[in-house]
Every structure is written in structure tokens, then in C-alpha cells.
Amino acid sequence: DAGVIQSPRHEVTEMGQEVTLRCKPISGHNSLFWYRQTMMRGLELLIYFNNNVPIDDSGMPEDRFSAKMPNASFSTLKIQPSEPRDSAVYFCASSTSGRGYNEQFFGPGTRLTVL
Amino acid sequence: SQQGEEDPQALSIQEGENATMNCSYKTSINNLQWYRQNSGRGLVHLILIRSNEREKHSGRLRVTLDTSKKSSSLLITASRAADTASYFCATDGETSGSRLTFGEGTQLTVNP
Numbered sequence: 001d002a003g004v005i006q007s008p009r010h011e012v013t014e015m016g017q018e019v020t021l022r023c024k025p026i027s028g029h030n031s032l033f034w035y036r037q038t039m040m041r042g043l044e045l046l047i048y049f050n051n052n053v054p055i056d057d058s059g060m061p062e063d064r065f066s067a068k069m070p071n072a073s074f075s076t077l078k079i080q081p082s083e084p085r086d087s088a089v090y091f092c093a094s095s096t097s098g099r100g101y102n103e104q105f106f107g108p109g110t111r112l113t114v115l
Numbered sequence: 116s117q118q119g120e121e122d123p124q125a126l127s128i129q130e131g132e133n134a135t136m137n138c139s140y141k142t143s144i145n146n147l148q149w150y151r152q153n154s155g156r157g158l159v160h161l162i163l164i165r166s167n168e169r170e171k172h173s174g175r176l177r178v179t180l181d182t183s184k185k186s187s188s189l190l191i192t193a194s195r196a197a198d199t200a201s202y203f204c205a206t207d208g209e210t211s212g213s214r215l216t217f218g219e220g221t222q223l224t225v226n227p
Contacts, residue, residue: 004157033214043158043203043217056214091157103148104205104215106157 004107006092012113018080021110023092024073033104034067034077035091043091049075082114120218121204127224134191136221138204139184145207147180148215149189152201161189161202196227 005024013019025032033048047057052069060067064083069075079086089111093104121138128134138147146165150158164171164180164187171178177190191198201222205215 042219045214045216048214093157103160103163104158106159108157 004092004094004105006090006107006110008110009108010111010113012115013082014115015083016081017114018078019082019086019112019114021077021079021090021092021112023075023077023107025075025092025094026105027073029094029096029105030072031095032069032075033093033095034075035093036088037091037109038088046077079112082112084114087112087114121202121221123221124219125222125224127226128194130194130196130225130227132194132225134194134198134223134225136189136202136223138187138189138218140187140204140206140216141185142206142208144182147178147187148205148207149176149178149187150203150205150217152203152220154200158203191223194223194225196225198225199223 004026007022011019030051034046035043036046037043044059046059047067048055049069052072065079067077089109091106091109093106095104096102121136126134144166146163148163149161151161152158162171162173162176162178164178166182169180175192180187187204201220203217203220205217207215
């Protein structure tokens with residue numbers, strides 16, 4: 001298995017533009033997580049899905065952020081409009097089941113820079 | 116306040132020495148995990164210890180868990196320069212479902 005796949009790996013955009021980050025979880029995993037990592041705030045959970053259903057989106061910063069999981073093999077995180085303070089590394093992770101008994105597998109991340 | 120706080124924030128040692136990192140948490144947990152992150156990469160799972168376990172080993176790693184003190188430690192023995200990375204603990208609370216709460220991490224530097 002190729003592991004969790006994220007695209008793009010790097011994204012540079014201007015303030016006000018829409019940004020879409022993509023994630024393909026490991027086949028067979030039924031939980032998917034989106035995280036954001038910055039020096040100031042560390043690693044923050046934005047949202048997670050179980051069986052394609054959003055379970056907890058309390059970490060989503062504001063309405064500019066939205067996430068979807070239309071099927072078991074694909075998820076997107078969208079920021080519209082983007083702002084410089086959104087600059088961070090965004091990680092997607094997947095795991096096999098709920099309750100955290102199984103490890104989470106992280107993708108390589110998308111480094112987003114908003115100018 | 117934040118679940119899963121590591122200390123120290125940064126640790127610098129010489130190759131061959133042991134490295135110990137600590138993690139404290141505040142609420143009851145099902146299990147506690149340790150992850151490693153190399154610069155510019157995603158996190159990689161190292162080891163999981165369940166709430167009914169007190170110690171676990173994996174290669175050069177030794178993890179302890181003290182639920183009465185709500186703390187865990189990660190010991191890396193005979194460290195190598197390649198162990199240089201950030202190390203995070205993550206807790207799975209009894210009511211948190213699938214989510215893990217990560218600490219702020221310990222930056223370990225192993226000097227050759």
C-alpha cells in the first residue's frame with residue numbers, strides 16, 4: 001500500500017483565493033482525520049470522519065473551512081477565501097477503526113503558504 | 116487546558132546516551148500513543164500502551180504509563196543521530212471516540 005496520499009505537497013496562493021487540499025486514505029481504513037500544524041499552535045485536529053460521515057468538526061477554525069468525504073477513498077479540505085494566517089502544514093491521517101485503539105497513519109502533508 | 120503535554124520541550128544529547136521524554140495528561144484515557152516526526156514529514160506511530168498496561172518495549176524504545184499520576188515516559192536507549200526528531204504523545208480519551216489529542220512535542224537532537 002502506498003500509504004496516505006496527499007496533494008498537492010506544496011501550495012502557494014494569494015489571499016482571497018480558494019484552496020483545495022486532497023487526501024486519499026489507506027484502503028480499508030474507515031476513519032479519516034485532518035490536522036493543521038504550525039509553530040505557534042502545534043498540531044490541531046480540524047475534523048474527522050468515520051465511515052465517510054463527519055463526526056467532530058469542532059476544530060474547524062471558521063466558516064471559511066469546509067471538508068467533505070464523498071466516498072471511502074477520497075476527502076477534501078477547502079479554504080475559501082484563504083488568508084495569510086491559514087499558512088501551515090495540513091496533514092491527513094487515517095486509521096482502521098474508532099476509539100483510537102489503532103494507530104493513525106499520516107500522509108506527508110501539504111505545506112500551504114498564503115501571501 | 117491541553118491534554119498530552121510533553122517535557123522537556125527540547126532535549127540535546129550525545130550519540131549513545133539514553134533519552135527520556137515525559138508526557139502528562141488530564142483526563143482518563145483508553146490508551147496512550149507515541150509518535151515521531153522527522154523534519155518536514157508526517158507523524159509516524161511508534162508504540163501504543165493501553166490504560167491497563169504499565170510498561171511496554173519495542174526495540175530500543177521503552178514506554179511506561181502511570182495512570183494514577185496521569186503520566187507516561189518514552190525512553191530511547193543507545194540513541195543514534197538518526198533518532199533526531201520531534202516526539203509526540205497522543206491520548207485517546209474514554210469519551211473522545213476516534214480522535215487523538217496530541218501534545219506539543221519534544222524536539223530531540225542527538226549529536227554524533
